Amino acid sequence: MPPVNLPYDDIAEQQADLMRLLFPHLCAPLPDGQFILGVLPPPPPAEAVRVVTGPSPQSPAKNLTMWEIPLRRDLDSEDLLGGDEILGLVRALHTGRQIFSSSRLSTVMGMRLVLVDPAQVTPAPPGDGDATTTILRTLTQPWTEDQPDPRLRGYLRRADLLRLYLDRENDPTVIVAADVRPAGAVTALLAALDSLLTEPGKRPGMKDPHCTRLLDLTSW
Template identity: 65%
Template sequence: MTVWEIPLRADARTEDLLGGDDVLALVRALHTGTQIFSSSRMSTVMGMPLVRVDPTRVRPASPDGAEGMLTILRTLVCPWTEEQPEPRLRGFLQRDPDRLRLYLDRGEDPDVAAAADVRTSGALTALLAALPSLIEETEGPPEGDPHCSRLVDLTSW
Protein backbone atom coordinates (compact mmCIF):
# COMPACT_ATOMS: atom_id res chain seq x y z
CA MET A 1 0.00 0.00 0.00
CA THR A 2 1.27 3.42 -0.96
CA VAL A 3 -0.01 6.85 0.04
CA TRP A 4 0.09 9.44 -2.75
CA GLU A 5 0.09 13.08 -1.67
CA ILE A 6 -1.20 14.99 -4.70
CA PRO A 7 -1.49 18.78 -4.36
CA LEU A 8 -4.70 20.23 -5.77
CA ARG A 9 -2.73 23.04 -7.40
CA ALA A 10 -0.54 21.74 -10.19
CA ASP A 11 1.41 24.99 -10.26
CA ALA A 12 1.81 27.02 -7.06
CA ARG A 13 2.07 30.23 -9.12
CA THR A 14 -1.52 29.96 -10.40
CA GLU A 15 -4.91 29.80 -8.74
CA ASP A 16 -6.08 26.94 -10.98
CA LEU A 17 -7.11 23.80 -9.10
CA LEU A 18 -6.93 20.26 -10.42
CA GLY A 19 -10.35 18.73 -11.04
CA GLY A 20 -11.47 15.23 -10.16
CA ASP A 21 -10.71 13.94 -13.67
CA ASP A 22 -7.22 15.46 -13.47
CA VAL A 23 -6.50 13.71 -10.17
CA LEU A 24 -7.83 10.39 -11.51
CA ALA A 25 -5.58 10.73 -14.58
CA LEU A 26 -2.58 11.28 -12.28
CA VAL A 27 -3.47 8.27 -10.11
CA ARG A 28 -3.90 6.16 -13.26
CA ALA A 29 -0.42 7.24 -14.39
CA LEU A 30 1.09 6.52 -10.97
CA HIS A 31 -0.25 2.96 -11.10
CA THR A 32 1.05 2.33 -14.62
CA GLY A 33 4.57 1.10 -15.14
CA THR A 34 7.60 1.76 -12.98
CA GLN A 35 7.81 5.07 -11.16
CA ILE A 36 11.06 6.51 -9.79
CA PHE A 37 10.93 9.20 -7.10
CA SER A 38 13.76 10.97 -5.35
CA SER A 39 14.25 10.21 -1.66
CA SER A 40 13.41 13.85 -0.86
CA ARG A 41 9.85 13.17 -2.02
CA MET A 42 9.50 9.97 0.03
CA SER A 43 8.67 9.35 3.67
CA THR A 44 6.37 7.07 5.66
CA VAL A 45 3.01 7.57 7.29
CA MET A 46 1.34 4.93 9.50
CA GLY A 47 3.85 2.37 8.26
CA MET A 48 3.12 2.99 4.57
CA PRO A 49 5.37 4.69 2.03
CA LEU A 50 4.29 8.29 1.37
CA VAL A 51 5.12 9.79 -2.02
CA ARG A 52 4.73 13.54 -2.54
CA VAL A 53 3.69 13.78 -6.18
CA ASP A 54 4.67 16.72 -8.35
CA PRO A 55 1.80 16.98 -10.89
CA THR A 56 4.03 18.90 -13.31
CA ARG A 57 6.39 15.89 -13.54
CA VAL A 58 3.77 13.15 -14.03
CA ARG A 59 2.20 12.71 -17.43
CA PRO A 60 -1.54 12.01 -16.86
CA ALA A 61 -2.82 8.71 -18.29
CA SER A 62 -5.97 8.46 -20.40
CA PRO A 63 -8.86 6.29 -19.27
CA ASP A 64 -9.19 2.87 -20.83
CA GLY A 65 -12.26 0.96 -22.02
CA ALA A 66 -12.81 -0.70 -18.65
CA GLU A 67 -13.18 2.69 -17.00
CA GLY A 68 -15.72 3.73 -19.64
CA MET A 69 -17.67 0.54 -19.03
CA LEU A 70 -17.72 1.16 -15.29
CA THR A 71 -18.88 4.75 -15.87
CA ILE A 72 -21.82 3.56 -17.97
CA LEU A 73 -22.86 0.87 -15.51
CA ARG A 74 -22.42 3.06 -12.43
CA THR A 75 -24.48 5.87 -13.99
CA LEU A 76 -27.34 3.54 -14.93
CA VAL A 77 -27.39 1.69 -11.60
CA CYS A 78 -26.63 4.52 -9.15
CA PRO A 79 -27.69 7.80 -10.76
CA TRP A 80 -27.07 11.12 -9.01
CA THR A 81 -30.82 11.68 -8.66
CA GLU A 82 -33.34 10.27 -6.22
CA GLU A 83 -35.54 9.04 -9.05
CA GLN A 84 -34.86 5.64 -10.54
CA PRO A 85 -33.45 5.82 -14.06
CA GLU A 86 -35.75 5.12 -16.97
CA PRO A 87 -35.09 2.75 -18.70
CA ARG A 88 -33.76 0.40 -16.05
CA LEU A 89 -30.63 -1.64 -16.55
CA ARG A 90 -31.41 -5.35 -16.29
CA GLY A 91 -28.06 -6.71 -17.39
CA PHE A 92 -25.07 -6.25 -19.66
CA LEU A 93 -22.69 -8.21 -21.83
CA GLN A 94 -19.21 -7.07 -22.75
CA ARG A 95 -18.96 -7.85 -26.47
CA ASP A 96 -15.33 -6.77 -26.85
CA PRO A 97 -13.02 -4.32 -25.01
CA ASP A 98 -14.78 -1.27 -26.52
CA ARG A 99 -18.33 -2.59 -26.98
CA LEU A 100 -20.96 -3.19 -24.33
CA ARG A 101 -24.51 -4.51 -24.77
CA LEU A 102 -26.97 -3.04 -22.26
CA TYR A 103 -30.22 -4.89 -21.56
CA LEU A 104 -32.93 -2.42 -20.57
CA ASP A 105 -36.59 -2.44 -19.57
CA ARG A 106 -39.31 0.04 -18.64
CA GLY A 107 -40.90 0.18 -15.19
CA GLU A 108 -44.36 -0.68 -16.51
CA ASP A 109 -43.01 -3.57 -18.62
CA PRO A 110 -40.61 -5.71 -16.58
CA ASP A 111 -39.71 -7.91 -19.55
CA VAL A 112 -36.42 -7.01 -21.16
CA ALA A 113 -37.67 -4.84 -23.99
CA ALA A 114 -34.52 -3.61 -25.67
CA ALA A 115 -30.80 -3.96 -25.87
CA ALA A 116 -28.39 -1.22 -26.86
CA ASP A 117 -24.86 -1.73 -28.10
CA VAL A 118 -22.62 1.16 -26.99
CA ARG A 119 -18.93 2.01 -27.27
CA THR A 120 -17.24 2.38 -23.90
CA SER A 121 -14.78 4.94 -25.27
CA GLY A 122 -17.42 7.19 -26.85
CA ALA A 123 -19.14 10.36 -25.63
CA LEU A 124 -20.64 8.75 -22.53
CA THR A 125 -22.36 11.76 -20.98
CA ALA A 126 -24.32 12.58 -24.12
CA LEU A 127 -25.15 8.93 -24.75
CA LEU A 128 -26.45 8.31 -21.24
CA ALA A 129 -28.61 11.44 -21.34
CA ALA A 130 -30.13 10.47 -24.69
CA LEU A 131 -30.45 6.72 -24.01
CA PRO A 132 -34.16 6.73 -23.04
CA SER A 133 -35.23 8.22 -26.37
CA LEU A 134 -32.64 6.36 -28.46
CA ILE A 135 -33.78 2.88 -27.43
CA GLU A 136 -37.22 3.63 -28.88
CA GLU A 137 -35.61 3.56 -32.34
CA THR A 138 -36.01 -0.15 -32.94
CA GLU A 139 -33.91 -1.97 -35.44
CA GLY A 140 -35.73 -5.26 -35.20
CA PRO A 141 -35.02 -8.45 -33.29
CA PRO A 142 -31.34 -9.32 -32.93
CA GLU A 143 -30.02 -12.54 -34.38
CA GLY A 144 -28.76 -15.02 -31.82
CA ASP A 145 -29.66 -13.02 -28.68
CA PRO A 146 -32.65 -14.51 -26.85
CA HIS A 147 -32.47 -11.93 -24.04
CA CYS A 148 -34.12 -9.02 -25.87
CA SER A 149 -36.88 -8.32 -28.35
CA ARG A 150 -35.04 -5.55 -30.21
CA LEU A 151 -31.55 -4.16 -30.55
CA VAL A 152 -30.32 -0.62 -31.15
CA ASP A 153 -26.76 -0.11 -32.34
CA LEU A 154 -25.45 3.08 -30.72
CA THR A 155 -21.77 2.38 -31.27
CA SER A 156 -21.48 5.13 -33.86
CA TRP A 157 -23.64 7.63 -31.97
Protein backbone atom coordinates (compact mmCIF):
# COMPACT_ATOMS: atom_id res chain seq x y z
CA MET A 1 0.00 0.00 0.00
CA PRO A 2 1.54 3.36 -1.02
CA PRO A 3 2.03 5.98 1.73
CA VAL A 4 -0.68 8.57 2.26
CA ASN A 5 0.32 12.02 1.02
CA LEU A 6 -0.95 14.67 3.43
CA PRO A 7 -1.35 18.30 2.31
CA TYR A 8 1.30 20.50 3.92
CA ASP A 9 -1.52 22.77 5.14
CA ASP A 10 -2.55 19.93 7.48
CA ILE A 11 0.99 19.56 8.79
CA ALA A 12 1.35 23.31 9.37
CA GLU A 13 -1.99 23.43 11.20
CA GLN A 14 -0.96 20.56 13.45
CA GLN A 15 2.36 22.24 14.26
CA ALA A 16 0.47 25.39 15.26
CA ASP A 17 -1.99 23.35 17.35
CA LEU A 18 0.91 21.67 19.16
CA MET A 19 2.10 25.09 20.27
CA ARG A 20 -1.18 25.68 22.09
CA LEU A 21 -1.14 22.23 23.67
CA LEU A 22 2.46 22.23 24.85
CA PHE A 23 2.98 25.77 26.12
CA PRO A 24 1.41 25.05 29.58
CA HIS A 25 4.40 22.74 30.13
CA LEU A 26 6.91 25.50 29.35
CA CYS A 27 8.31 25.66 32.88
CA ALA A 28 7.59 22.09 34.00
CA PRO A 29 10.74 19.98 34.35
CA LEU A 30 11.12 16.76 32.39
CA PRO A 31 11.90 13.53 34.30
CA ASP A 32 15.65 14.23 34.26
CA GLY A 33 15.26 17.87 35.31
CA GLN A 34 15.68 19.39 31.86
CA PHE A 35 13.10 21.64 30.21
CA ILE A 36 11.32 22.12 26.90
CA LEU A 37 13.01 25.21 25.45
CA GLY A 38 11.51 25.24 21.98
CA VAL A 39 9.04 23.74 19.56
CA LEU A 40 10.16 24.29 15.96
CA PRO A 41 8.69 23.61 12.52
CA PRO A 42 11.20 21.67 10.36
CA PRO A 43 11.76 23.02 6.84
CA PRO A 44 8.75 22.25 4.58
CA PRO A 45 7.44 19.80 3.57
CA ALA A 46 8.68 17.71 6.52
CA GLU A 47 5.86 15.96 8.39
CA ALA A 48 7.45 16.39 11.79
CA VAL A 49 7.99 18.69 14.73
CA ARG A 50 11.28 19.52 16.46
CA VAL A 51 11.28 19.83 20.24
CA VAL A 52 14.34 21.46 21.84
CA THR A 53 15.24 20.44 25.38
CA GLY A 54 18.05 21.42 27.71
CA PRO A 55 19.02 22.44 31.25
CA SER A 56 18.04 26.11 30.81
CA PRO A 57 17.71 28.89 28.22
CA GLN A 58 21.16 30.09 29.31
CA SER A 59 22.80 26.78 28.37
CA PRO A 60 25.13 26.83 25.34
CA ALA A 61 23.72 25.31 22.17
CA LYS A 62 26.04 22.30 22.43
CA ASN A 63 24.23 21.28 25.63
CA LEU A 64 20.79 21.31 23.98
CA THR A 65 19.06 18.52 22.08
CA MET A 66 16.65 18.95 19.20
CA TRP A 67 14.33 15.94 18.89
CA GLU A 68 12.73 15.57 15.46
CA ILE A 69 9.51 13.60 15.93
CA PRO A 70 7.38 12.47 12.96
CA LEU A 71 3.80 13.68 13.25
CA ARG A 72 2.26 10.73 11.48
CA ARG A 73 1.58 7.52 13.37
CA ASP A 74 2.68 5.56 10.29
CA LEU A 75 3.04 6.11 6.54
CA ASP A 76 -0.34 4.51 5.80
CA SER A 77 -2.30 6.72 8.20
CA GLU A 78 -3.69 10.23 8.02
CA ASP A 79 -3.82 10.46 11.82
CA LEU A 80 -1.34 12.90 13.35
CA LEU A 81 0.16 12.77 16.82
CA GLY A 82 -1.36 15.22 19.29
CA GLY A 83 0.14 17.29 22.07
CA ASP A 84 -0.27 14.67 24.80
CA GLU A 85 1.40 12.03 22.61
CA ILE A 86 4.32 14.31 21.71
CA LEU A 87 4.75 15.23 25.38
CA GLY A 88 4.71 11.55 26.36
CA LEU A 89 7.45 10.80 23.82
CA VAL A 90 9.61 13.73 24.96
CA ARG A 91 9.26 12.69 28.59
CA ALA A 92 10.22 9.11 27.68
CA LEU A 93 13.30 10.38 25.83
CA HIS A 94 14.37 12.04 29.08
CA THR A 95 13.90 8.91 31.18
CA GLY A 96 17.01 6.78 31.48
CA ARG A 97 19.84 6.46 28.99
CA GLN A 98 18.94 6.72 25.30
CA ILE A 99 21.13 5.21 22.58
CA PHE A 100 20.81 6.24 18.92
CA SER A 101 22.72 5.12 15.85
CA SER A 102 24.99 7.66 14.19
CA SER A 103 22.66 7.71 11.16
CA ARG A 104 20.05 9.41 13.34
CA LEU A 105 22.39 12.06 14.76
CA SER A 106 23.51 15.38 13.29
CA THR A 107 23.89 19.03 14.31
CA VAL A 108 21.59 21.99 13.62
CA MET A 109 22.24 25.53 14.88
CA GLY A 110 24.93 24.11 17.17
CA MET A 111 22.46 21.72 18.81
CA ARG A 112 22.46 17.94 18.61
CA LEU A 113 19.66 16.82 16.28
CA VAL A 114 18.16 13.39 16.93
CA LEU A 115 15.74 11.76 14.49
CA VAL A 116 13.24 9.92 16.67
CA ASP A 117 11.45 6.74 15.61
CA PRO A 118 8.21 6.77 17.67
CA ALA A 119 7.84 3.02 17.14
CA GLN A 120 11.02 2.52 19.17
CA VAL A 121 9.95 4.73 22.11
CA THR A 122 7.30 3.86 24.70
CA PRO A 123 5.57 7.14 25.65
CA ALA A 124 5.71 8.07 29.30
CA PRO A 125 2.34 7.94 31.10
CA PRO A 126 0.54 11.21 31.91
CA GLY A 127 1.87 13.11 34.89
CA ASP A 128 -0.05 13.82 38.09
CA GLY A 129 -0.89 17.36 37.02
CA ASP A 130 -1.71 16.70 33.36
CA ALA A 131 -5.44 16.22 33.86
CA THR A 132 -5.63 19.39 35.96
CA THR A 133 -3.74 21.31 33.29
CA THR A 134 -6.14 20.05 30.61
CA ILE A 135 -9.22 21.06 32.62
CA LEU A 136 -7.93 24.55 33.43
CA ARG A 137 -6.69 25.12 29.87
CA THR A 138 -10.03 24.06 28.42
CA LEU A 139 -11.98 26.36 30.74
CA THR A 140 -9.76 29.41 30.24
CA GLN A 141 -8.90 28.86 26.58
CA PRO A 142 -11.76 26.97 24.91
CA TRP A 143 -10.53 25.14 21.82
CA THR A 144 -11.22 26.74 18.47
CA GLU A 145 -9.95 25.89 15.01
CA ASP A 146 -9.47 29.60 14.29
CA GLN A 147 -5.85 30.65 14.73
CA PRO A 148 -4.57 34.24 15.04
CA ASP A 149 -3.11 35.81 11.93
CA PRO A 150 -0.11 35.82 11.89
CA ARG A 151 -0.06 32.30 13.31
CA LEU A 152 2.53 31.04 15.77
CA ARG A 153 4.26 27.91 14.42
CA GLY A 154 7.09 27.63 16.92
CA TYR A 155 9.40 29.25 19.45
CA LEU A 156 12.90 28.92 20.86
CA ARG A 157 13.97 30.22 24.29
CA ARG A 158 17.55 31.39 24.72
CA ALA A 159 19.24 33.65 27.25
CA ASP A 160 17.19 36.88 27.38
CA LEU A 161 15.85 36.08 23.91
CA LEU A 162 12.70 34.53 22.48
CA ARG A 163 12.58 33.58 18.81
CA LEU A 164 9.05 33.40 17.41
CA TYR A 165 8.25 31.48 14.22
CA LEU A 166 5.17 32.83 12.47
CA ASP A 167 3.31 32.30 9.23
CA ARG A 168 0.03 33.16 7.56
CA GLU A 169 -2.46 30.41 6.90
CA ASN A 170 -2.69 31.28 3.19
CA ASP A 171 1.04 30.57 2.75
CA PRO A 172 2.32 28.13 5.40
CA THR A 173 5.62 27.48 3.61
CA VAL A 174 6.81 31.05 4.30
CA ILE A 175 7.86 31.19 7.94
CA VAL A 176 9.19 34.44 9.41
CA ALA A 177 11.24 34.26 12.60
CA ALA A 178 11.33 37.26 14.90
CA ASP A 179 13.81 37.67 17.76
CA VAL A 180 12.26 39.54 20.70
CA ARG A 181 13.28 40.27 24.26
CA PRO A 182 10.69 39.13 26.84
CA ALA A 183 11.89 41.93 29.11
CA GLY A 184 11.23 44.56 26.43
CA ALA A 185 8.11 46.49 25.44
CA VAL A 186 6.14 43.29 24.80
CA THR A 187 2.68 44.88 24.63
CA ALA A 188 3.69 47.42 21.99
CA LEU A 189 5.66 44.81 20.08
CA LEU A 190 2.76 42.37 19.88
CA ALA A 191 0.45 45.14 18.70
CA ALA A 192 2.87 46.04 15.89
CA LEU A 193 3.93 42.49 15.04
CA ASP A 194 1.60 42.06 12.08
CA SER A 195 3.09 45.05 10.21
CA LEU A 196 6.66 44.31 11.32
CA LEU A 197 6.56 40.86 9.73
CA THR A 198 6.20 42.42 6.28
CA GLU A 199 9.50 44.29 6.61
CA PRO A 200 12.43 42.84 4.66
CA GLY A 201 15.59 41.85 6.41
CA LYS A 202 17.61 39.01 7.80
CA ARG A 203 20.15 39.25 10.54
CA PRO A 204 23.58 38.70 8.94
CA GLY A 205 25.59 35.70 10.05
CA MET A 206 22.61 33.80 11.43
CA LYS A 207 21.61 30.44 9.96
CA ASP A 208 18.25 29.02 10.90
CA PRO A 209 16.73 26.40 8.57
CA HIS A 210 13.36 26.69 10.29
CA CYS A 211 12.51 30.08 8.79
CA THR A 212 12.43 31.93 5.48
CA ARG A 213 13.40 35.26 7.02
CA LEU A 214 14.81 36.29 10.38
CA LEU A 215 13.94 39.68 11.89
CA ASP A 216 15.74 41.35 14.76
CA LEU A 217 13.10 43.02 16.95
CA THR A 218 15.21 43.00 20.11
CA SER A 219 15.49 46.80 20.18
CA TRP A 220 11.79 47.23 21.00
